[in-house]
Amino acid sequence: MEIKKIVVLGAGVMGNGIAQVCAQSGYQVNLRDIKDEFVQSGISKIRKFLSGSVERQRMTQAEAAAILGRIRSLTDLKEAVKDVDLVIEAIVEDINIKKEIYKELDQICRPDTVFASNTSAQSITEMAMATKRPDKFIGMHWFNPAQLMRGIEVIVHDKTSKDTMNTVVDLCKKLGKEPGVCKDSPGFIVNRLLQIWYNEGLNMYDEGIAEPQDIDTALKTAYNFRMGPFELRDLVGLDIGIASTTTHYRELMREQFRPPRCLIMKVKAGDLGRKTGKGFYEYKSGS
Amino acid sequence: MKIGTVVIIGEGELADKLKQLLGKANLKVLVADLKADYAKQVSEADLVMEVAPEDIAAKKKIFKSCDAKCRKEAILATATANPWVTQLARATKRPDKVIGLNFTENPLEEKYLVQVVKGLQTSDETVQAVMELLANVGITAVKLEETPGFILDRVIASVVNEAAVMYSSKLATKEDIDNMMKVCVNWPMGPFEFADSMGVDKIVEILDEMSQQLGSKYQPCFLLRRMVDAGWLGKKTGRGFHVYS
Numbered sequence: 056m057e058i059k060k061i062v063v064l065g066a067g068v069m070g071n072g073i074a075q076v077c078a079q080s081g082y083q084v085n086l087r088d089i090k091d092e093f094v095q096s097g098i099s100k101i102r103k104f105l106s107g108s109v110e111r112q113r114m115t116q117a118e119a120a121a122i123l124g125r126i127r128s129l130t131d132l133k134e135a136v137k138d139v140d141l142v143i144e145a146i147v148e149d150i151n152i153k154k155e156i157y158k159e160l161d162q163i164c165r166p167d168t169v170f171a172s173n174t175s176a177q178s179i180t181e182m183a184m185a186t187k188r189p190d191k192f193i194g195m196h197w198f199n200p201a202q203l204m205r206g207i208e209v210i211v212h213d214k215t216s217k218d219t220m221n222t223v224v225d226l227c228k229k230l231g232k233e234p235g236v237c238k239d240s241p242g243f244i245v246n247r248l249l250q251i252w253y254n255e256g257l258n259m260y261d262e263g264i265a266e267p268q269d270i271d272t273a274l275k276t277a278y279n280f281r282m283g284p285f286e287l288r289d290l291v292g293l294d295i296g297i298a299s300t301t302t303h304y305r306e307l308m309r310e311q312f313r314p315p316r317c318l319i320m321k322v323k324a325g326d327l328g329r330k331t332g333k334g335f336y337e338y339k340s341g342s
Numbered sequence: 343m344k345i346g347t348v349v350i351i352g353e354g355e356l357a358d359k360l361k362q363l364l365g366k367a368n369l370k371v372l373v374a375d376l377k378a379d380y381a382k383q384v385s386e387a388d389l390v391m392e393v394a395p396e397d398i399a400a401k402k403k404i405f406k407s408c409d410a411k412c413r414k415e416a417i418l419a420t421a422t423a424n425p426w427v428t429q430l431a432r433a434t435k436r437p438d439k440v441i442g443l444n445f446t447e448n449p450l451e452e453k454y455l456v457q458v459v460k461g462l463q464t465s466d467e468t469v470q471a472v473m474e475l476l477a478n479v480g481i482t483a484v485k486l487e488e489t490p491g492f493i494l495d496r497v498i499a500s501v502v503n504e505a506a507v508m509y510s511s512k513l514a515t516k517e518d519i520d521n522m523m524k525v526c527v528n529w530p531m532g533p534f535e536f537a538d539s540m541g542v543d544k545i546v547e548i549l550d551e552m553s554q555q556l557g558s559k560y561q562p563c564f565l566l567r568r569m570v571d572a573g574w575l576g577k578k579t580g581r582g583f584h585v586y587s
Contacts, residue, residue: 273484278530
């Protein structure tokens with residue numbers, strides 16, 4: 056199936072970037088959120104990114120304008136999904152809210168419209184089974200920022216059709232991205248392996264083997280990791296980290312994913328990383 | 343204590359590399375052949391750097407020998423990647439002066455990381471002396487308590503093991519597993535590239551040691567053992583997870 060028209064649901068952190076990338080590759084994109092202020096906030100983020108690109112001479116003013124011209128902002132769901140070939144869902148990470156919207160989409164979208172969820176934590180299978188088109192349900196997991204990160208995890212469940220998979224894999228390539236296909240499973244590829252990488256680092260600290268600084272430095276110096284596990288936990292936020300690793304532990308039920316004690320204690324103490332000025336490291340305000 | 347004279351005991355690539363690296367600072371660096379009688383050479387040493395093959399009995403012999411022949415203030419260091427520092431220290435009368443200095447060469451650029459491994463008996467003075475030396479030579483060093491896998495191997499082998507589990511269960515292709523880590527979260531290499539670079543046999547060894555000393559969550563995935571059986575060890579055999587022409 057050929058994709059021509061796309062709707063992105065959710066203009067938040069990921070949604071607006073996704074819409075920009077699609078528009079940048081020539082697609083007509085509807086960007087929809089539940090409130091106009093959310094959509095406008097998303098659009099202004101796109102504008103800001105594009106003007107940065109123009110400033111750095113990565114594109115012309117005319118190109119930026121053309122890209123924006125391909126993005127239509129809406130709050131009306133029915134209007135937003137009218138005649139689209141693909142829905143990219145990037146709304147709040149709440150399985151019940153997602154299921155609700157998919158049930159509605161099932162009614163108001165064309166029967167051949169593909170539903171792709173950007174979820175990082177919910178089950179693609181579970182969401183697919185809430186619709187009457189599980190063969191057209193797939194995961195399309197982008198990474199932040201959508202404009203810059205080249206990889207997209209394409210998540211298939213048991214009933215995803217080959218055609219749906221090929222369509223989305225093809226689209227990724229047309230968007231200038233690199234797809235990696237993974238079966239529906241907690242953490243897919245990337246987040247699952249990251250949990251191991253994080254947890255081994257943090258467990259060593261818990262066990263009194265080494266300090267965060269030594270562990271981070273070792274991995275960066277020896278292998279060129281851009282950041283170490285403690286630095287990255289601090290950057291992403293320990294609250295997000297503990298939710299993620301706890302979900303993996305609960306779903307995969309293996310010791311490797313047990314939340315490290317230091318992570319639990321830091322979150323209890325309110326040290327969530329950069330956003331609170333303190334995590335495993337301390338951050339002066341403004342950093 | 344200030345380290346001025348370093349004697350490297352051993353031969354081969356690592357000994358040569360160390361001589362080169364340490365020679366950059368204001369140090370007297372000698373390489374003593376294991377097979378020769380290195381008594382005279384080590385008598386001058388402030389630091390002895392043992393880089394012999396990974397055989398604990400042989401290393402104990404070297405340490406006993408150096409203990410007898412070195413000045414009593416001399417530090418005896420081992421380049422071992424195994425958790426043997428405490429045992430080697432016990433073979434001497436200067437356990438506080440025994441320490442691990444494990445060198446890892448960055449596979450992507452000309453850079454080294456030293457894991458300074460403290461045995462149970464290693465004194466803070468000894469740690470400080472070697473940290474100062476490495477700082478003077480311009481090599482990044484980190485400190486840790488002796489444990490299987492130290493820092494690096496523990497993290498990498500654990501990641502490889504999980505990736506092997508995921509690949510075995512047909513979650514994704516090995517190409518996609520490697521590539522996604524690089525293009526989604528900027529990893530320098532994918533887990534299977536790490537495995538092929540270090541050697542799948544090495545990964546299994548590390549996991550077995552950690553499994554024995556730290557717990558069963560480090561048990562190697564069956565696929566890794568079968569790859570060792572098949573001789574698919576990685577770059578060094580032309581085939582590991584990937585094929586190398």
